[in-house]
Amino acid sequence: MKYSGIIFDFNGTLFFDSDKHEEAWRIFSKKLRGNSLNEEEVEKVMHGRTNKSLIEYLLGSSIDDEKLFTLGEEKEQIYREMCIKDKANFKLAPGVIEFLDYLKKKQIPFTIATASGKTNLLFYMETLNLNKWFDLDKIVFDDGSFLGKPEPDIYLKAAAKIGIKPEDCIVVEDAVSGIESAYRANIGKIIAIGPKDKHENLKKLKGVDCVISDFKEFDRNILDINN
Template sequence: MRKKYSGIIFDFNGTLFFDTDKQTESWSVMAEKLRGCPVSDHEMATFIMGRPNKVTIEYLLGRPVSDEEGDRLVQEKEIIYRELCRRDACHVRLAPGAVELLDYVTDHHIACTIATGSEISNVNFYFEMFQLEKWFSFDKVVYDDGLLPGKPHPEIYIKSAENLGLTPEQCIVFEDADAGIEAARRANIGKIIAIGPQQVHGRLRELAGVQLVISTFTEFDREGLLAAG
């Protein structure tokens, strides 16, 4: 019998890499500059996490921005973010259990890729910092190229499945953000697994499409990936 699921699509920020603190700090620096006050945890969860950077810039400014202005402000934010990561390099690592899961997926020839709202400079940064080429083909990663609709639009997950040569129904998605979970649901992903700290599990379980909630990848039964459907 064929496996029920043949591929895995990982969100990156907040999923494979627990960087919410650095995202919040860098966006707060930008928010202070653009509107005079930092972002709240509610704003991060509702209006920022999983969404395209340009959309967040427009949210903070309260108005549309040109591509040129948006790109300039996004790059300013990402420089701040990457510097925060570099300063904390001794603590910057993939989420607990991620390396073991990725090694298992690679050893068992299970197709996988990344679907991220990050833009190319950050994707390059992550590949270098975490040596992601051990597990992922760069050319199959889907990221914010300025053309792809951002989450919660489903295109990012539809394209990711296509890059793996699979249908969305054949894929598992790991996501932490409300917008990303909704994108996966709209894409008809076969199984959506939400990841987040214990205190948000109740909220994540209530989101449409979520079939499992975990705190870290150590809680995920990777042996089940080989089970027949």
């Protein structure tokens, strides 16, 4: 079967920054509750989740929008400073630029569905030149209007944004919660992405069709190309 559109997760997928988010959340967790995130929390609670869900988890209580914005921005500032300081690795993942150029040339609909908030999204748009490929109006990000991953809402919304039925879309994801979200959204093909040492675990997740290390390994033959 061939597929008509692609939805990309961003963090850990188009941009390999999981190490920075993990470290920023560890630092922030220690400040909020006195101890860092452990490895199980990083895997099951952090990756793919919204700032609201994670901050409320760390505090052990719900928070209002004003407090969420203040605390969320405090954590994201730590993260953004890490990105800027690490100039050698502050770039899109291997094979991404060539692949996005190819999709644009072939007029394959594609977009991003990310748990990141608008401040970080605009940071990426400016610093990583995402405007070259992505229409900001079609990117789905955490604006507080829908349930975050692992609920299916984000991928259902992203598919609607590009005018493609979920079952005709490919999703590329790195996080357990994101893969579950895509599966629950009835996405046609789910491609997991991650380092080689994580491939076996990713393959075991429900809904995963294949696993790649980077976009140089993406099989373009599964795309429905008419030109």
